[in-house]
Amino acid sequence: MTTRTGSPRVRRRPTRSGVVLEPGLIIEAALRLIEAPGGNALTVRRLGVELGADPSAVYRYFRDLDALLIAIADRLISETLAGFEPGPDWAASLRELGERVHDSMLRHPRLAQLRAVRFTAGPNELRSDDIGIGLLLRAGFPPAEAVRHHADFIDAVLALAAMDAAELAPGQEQTDRQALARTYASFDAAEYPHLAAVREHLPQVTSSPFPGVLDKLIYALRRRAEEL
Known part of the structure; x- marks a missing residue:
């Protein structure tokens, strides 16, 4: 406790x-x-x-202070769940849950790393897990699969959110983007032919991967559910 x-x-x-x-x-x-x-x-x-x-x-x-931090993390999970009511589409509801977790992590970036790697074992984390696993059970997944898929899903969301919430020094993000832009514009096409073939699309790698990965996760879960 x-x-x-x-x-x-x-x-x-x-x-x-x-x-x-x-x-x-x-x-x-x-x-x-x-x-x-x-x-x-x-x-x-x-x-x-x-x-x-x-x-x-x-x-x-x-x-101790660590116990206090864990309690704070559990309190922030309650913020994530505030007003959330799963709808008739289990996959759309799971997507919304993932988006809520991501948004909450970005609102509290200094606690993002803690939330990504620690279990709170508190009532709000239990409620979140109950909702997520419940959605997957509703989709038709057997209990063992529902637990495994939920763990994979929420861990991926937390990891991506922690990356997006990482606090950079002032100007560091802009400096990194400019350095990448110069690199993409000047690398040797003969040495990196595949990068050259997609050169105009490379700047998008500096955008958050969260939306695209979330799409892929939900798509994969829908397809798997259809196979059951």
């Missing part, structure tokens, strides 16, 4: 500012510090200042 909110030993005493601490309040304060201008400013000491509480009070709710 990432929090100890159900323990009767947690005493909800007011902070110096008169606010009664609870896990949701701590998560929101930590998220503000992570997304503060100038870079991630989250430390337990700064979190105590933000909450107007002794920093050690955080440990009454989260065993």
